[in-house]
Amino acid sequence: MLNYIWLGLMAIAIFVGALNGRLAEVTNAAFEYAEISVDIALGLIGIMALWLGIMKIAQEAGIVNFLAKAIKPISKRLFPEIPSDHPAIGAMVLNIAANWLGLSNAATPLGLKAMEELQKLNENKDTASNAMATFLALNTGSITLIPATIIGVRVSLGSTNPTEIIGTTIFASTFATIFAVTGTKLLQRLPMFKIGDVEEKENTDEVKEVK
Amino acid sequence: MFAKIIGVFSTWAIPVLLFVIPVVAFTKKVKVYESFVDGAKEGFDVAVKIIPYLVAILVAIGMFRASGAMDIFIKLISPLTNLIGLPAEALPAALMRPLSGSGSLGIATELMVEHGPDSFIGRLVSTFYGSTETTFYVIAVYFGAVGIKKTRHAIPGGLIGDLAGLLAALFICKIVFG
Numbered sequence: 001m002l003n004y005i006w007l008g009l010m011a012i013a014i015f016v017g018a019l020n021g022r023l024a025e026v027t028n029a030a031f032e033y034a035e036i037s038v039d040i041a042l043g044l045i046g047i048m049a050l051w052l053g054i055m056k057i058a059q060e061a062g063i064v065n066f067l068a069k070a071i072k073p074i075s076k077r078l079f080p081e082i083p084s085d086h087p088a089i090g091a092m093v094l095n096i097a098a099n100w101l102g103l104s105n106a107a108t109p110l111g112l113k114a115m116e117e118l119q120k121l122n123e124n125k126d127t128a129s130n131a132m133a134t135f136l137a138l139n140t141g142s143i144t145l146i147p148a149t150i151i152g153v154r155v156s157l158g159s160t161n162p163t164e165i166i167g168t169t170i171f172a173s174t175f176a177t178i179f180a181v182t183g184t185k186l187l188q189r190l191p192m193f194k195i196g197d198v199e200e201k202e203n204t205d206e207v208k209e210v211k
Numbered sequence: 212m213f214a215k216i217i218g219v220f221s222t223w224a225i226p227v228l229l230f231v232i233p234v235v236a237f238t239k240k241v242k243v244y245e246s247f248v249d250g251a252k253e254g255f256d257v258a259v260k261i262i263p264y265l266v267a268i269l270v271a272i273g274m275f276r277a278s279g280a281m282d283i284f285i286k287l288i289s290p291l292t293n294l295i296g297l298p299a300e301a302l303p304a305a306l307m308r309p310l311s312g313s314g315s316l317g318i319a320t321e322l323m324v325e326h327g328p329d330s331f332i333g334r335l336v337s338t339f340y341g342s343t344e345t346t347f348y349v350i351a352v353y354f355g356a357v358g359i360k361k362t363r364h365a366i367p368g369g370l371i372g373d374l375a376g377l378l379a380a381l382f383i384c385k386i387v388f389g
Contacts, residue, residue: 009271017278025277033273037265049254056250061236112356119357127361140346140369147341159328165337168383172342175379180372187364
């Protein structure tokens with residue numbers, strides 16, 4: 001999937017850029033975004049370290065486990081493959097909670113911790129598991145109780161009621177989350193997204209290497 | 212009122228977490244300082260691991276934006292979006308949302324400068340921005356951190372959510388602000 005999207009974006013960009021006479025801009029954008037990517041990643045180091053440290057304390061104190069048990073009725077349905085006392089559940093709860101509160105600084109490190117835990121249970125290490133896809137759906141839909149960034153922009157532009165969009169945002173993001181999760185759950189059964197095919201390919205690769 | 216309660220909540224959430232977790236752990240005889248350092252060690256690795264995935268995704272999206280392909284795409288599908296009553300001006304903000312966080316924020320800001328934050332378009336693009344995440348960024352970072360290359364149904368699933376969010380935002384804004 002990502003293969004087609006990635007190639008499509010680049011090929012269309014160069015094709016359209018050539019037609020529009022914007023090839024120079026396209027080239028500049030490529031270099032500029034390569035740099036931005038590294039800035040973003042390096043900028044995460046400190047915050048990642050902070051939250052992974054706190055997370056470790058929470059884990060050893062049994063807080064993460066406690067959270068996991070508390071939402072067992074929900075997590076059993078959403079993530080049937082994950083044992084309900086697994087640390088992955090606790091990490092996912094913390095990530096979703098941080099998202100809801102609009103604490104995006106905390107949400108990403110906690111989310112990556114959850115992915116790491118999910119990866120431990122994943123049998124094909126380079127292929128997304130069903131649980132991972134469902135977790136990502138929860139994240140991309142992402143219910144936010146306080147859309148702080150856009151409220152900030154509205155304040156700076158002199159809106160008379162900058163927070164009036166909170167209600168509509170909660171409504172729309174709840175819808176987005178429900179559809180993302182339901183859609184992901186339905187799609188995982190389609191033959192084109194089966195893990196089995198991928199496994200076979202991997203096995204043949206290994207055979208080649210052995211030869 | 213609701214906004215105020217939530218505002219207070221988000222101011223307090225992090226300090227409370229940073230207080231409660233270590234204190235509870237301490238009462239359970241966890242060596243808090245050692246645990247913290249132990250966990251924090253992983254921060255560097257994770258951040259560095261996502262670099263190749265981020266470069267791949269953001270470069271492709273950056274090139275796509277710079278080429279002007281988005282404008283062509285918008286012209287192509289605007290007859291369709293006119294049918295459901297989505298103002299043509301707001302369309303770029305909706306389409307950019309899954310691709311680029313800064314890009315869609317930029318477009319939303321521009322539109323609010325032009326039409327005013329309290330116009331229907333201003334409120335609509337604000338709702339668009341708040342109602343979904345940057346799907347491709349989340350996928351690059353989250354899968355990148357654990358080395359997943361085959362994403363299976365994660366992207367289509369996320370995009371279904373984005374589309375549902377867009378339609379729901381348009382629907383609720385028409386009712387509340389329309």
